[in-house]
Amino acid sequence: MIKTLIVTGGAGFIGSNFVRYMLGVSDTHIVCVDKLTYAGSMSSLEGITGDKRFTFVRADICDRAAMREVFGRYKPEAVINFAAESHVDRSITDPGIFVTTNIIGVQTLMDCCLETGAHFHQISTDEVYGDLPADSEQAFDEQSPLRPSGPYSASKASADLLALAYRRTYGLSVTITRSSNNYGCFQHTEKFIPHMIMCALEGRNMPVYGDGSNVRDWLHVSDHCRALKMILDGGREEVYNIAGHNEISNLRLAETICDILGKPRELITFVSDRKGHDIRYSMKTDKLTSDTGWRPVRDFKEGLEETVRWYAAGKAAGGCLWK
Numbered sequence: 001m002i003k004t005l006i007v008t009g010g011a012g013f014i015g016s017n018f019v020r021y022m023l024g025v026s027d028t029h030i031v032c033v034d035k036l037t038y039a040g041s042m043s044s045l046e047g048i049t050g051d052k053r054f055t056f057v058r059a060d061i062c063d064r065a066a067m068r069e070v071f072g073r074y075k076p077e078a079v080i081n082f083a084a085e086s087h088v089d090r091s092i093t094d095p096g097i098f099v100t101t102n103i104i105g106v107q108t109l110m111d112c113c114l115e116t117g118a119h120f121h122q123i124s125t126d127e128v129y130g131d132l133p134a135d136s137e138q139a140f141d142e143q144s145p146l147r148p149s150g151p152y153s154a155s156k157a158s159a160d161l162l163a164l165a166y167r168r169t170y171g172l173s174v175t176i177t178r179s180s181n182n183y184g185c186f187q188h189t190e191k192f193i194p195h196m197i198m199c200a201l202e203g204r205n206m207p208v209y210g211d212g213s214n215v216r217d218w219l220h221v222s223d224h225c226r227a228l229k230m231i232l233d234g235g236r237e238e239v240y241n242i243a244g245h246n247e248i249s250n251l252r253l254a255e256t257i258c259d260i261l262g263k264p265r266e267l268i269t270f271v272s273d274r275k276g277h278d279i280r281y282s283m284k285t286d287k288l289t290s291d292t293g294w295r296p297v298r299d300f301k302e303g304l305e306e307t308v309r310w311y312a313a314g315k316a317a318g319g320c321l322w323k
C-alpha cells in the first residue's frame, strides 16, 4: 500500500472523486496539490478537508520551488497528476496556458520525482490518438500512433511522450493512463453533460456542435478511480487505456438528458461546429483487464440519471459548485 500519495488537481472533477474514493478504500495519506484555477473548487472536497489523512496545499505544479518544498516535506512514494487545463474549447482560444500547465507542469513534477525516487502517474486522455471515422468498427489500442487534433490533445500527447522519455532516459518509474470521457458528480458546468443538464433545467437552449453526430465513449468517474487504484497497486510500468464502452452521439445524449428531465427536445439547438472537432473516439481496454481484472461496472443510463439528479439537487439547493 502507498503510505503517502500526492494528488495534483485534486480539487477538480476527476481528482476530487479520486481523493474521495481513496479515502474510502485505503489508509493512504493524500496530499492534494491544486492551484485552484477557475476549474478547481474547495467545495468539491467538502467533507474531506477535516480528515486526518488529508492535506491540502494550494500551489502551481509549474512552480519548481513550491513542488520541491511539497515533495521534501511529505516524502510521497508516488504522485498522480490530474492537474491540467482540460477544456478543449478554451485550448482553441488560448493555447498558451495549456502548453505551460500540461507540459511544463508535468516536467516539473517528474524532475521532483527523479530527485526523490517517487513513482509518477500521468492522467492522459483518449484524445491523444486523434479520432476515428463515425462508421468504422476500429478502436485504438496502446500501440496506436498519437495523432492529436487540437492544442489540448497535443499538450496531453506531449506530456505522454515526455513521461516515456523520462522513463527511458533517466529510469523514472512511470505509468500513464488514457481514459475516455468521464461523467459523474463534481464536473464543471462548462463540460458537455453538466452544461446540457443545466441548460435543460433552466429551460435554455441546449447548444450542440455541428449536427450532433460526433461520438464520445462515456466512462463513469468511479470506474475510472477504481482502475487507477488497481494500476497504482498492481499495474506494470505501462500505458493503459481506460474506457467505459458507452459510445453515444452528442445529439442522442442531449436527447436522453431531455427525456430524463421531462424537458422538450426542442431545446436542443445546433451551433457552428468546433474547429478541428474530433468525430469519434473508441479504445480497447484488454491490456488493463488482463493485467488487473478491471472492467467498468456502472450502467450508463443509471449513472447518467444519478448525475442528472445530483445537478438538479445542487441547483434546487441554491446552485452547483460552479454557476
Ligand SMILES: NC(=O)c1ccc[n+]([C@@H]2O[C@H](COP(=O)([O-])OP(=O)(O)OC[C@H]3O[C@@H](n4cnc5c(N)ncnc54)[C@H](O)[C@@H]3O)[C@@H](O)[C@H]2O)c1
Pocket: 008, 009, 010, 011, 012, 013, 014, 015, 033, 034, 035, 036, 037, 038, 039, 040, 041, 059, 060, 061, 062, 081, 082, 083, 084, 085, 086, 087, 101, 105, 123, 124, 125, 126, 156, 178, 179, 180, 181, 182, 183, 187, 188
Ligand atoms: N474529464 C474528462 O472527461 C477527462 C477525460 C480524459 C482525461 N482527462 C484528464 O484528467 C485530468 C483531470 O481532468 P478533470 O476533468 O478533472 O479536470 P478539471 O478541469 O475538472 O480539474 C483540473 C484541476 O487541476 C487544477 N489545476 C489546473 N492547473 C493547475 C496548475 N498549474 N497547478 C495545480 N493545479 C492546477 C485545477 O484547479 C483543477 O482543480 C486532466 O489531466 C484531463 O486531461 C479528463
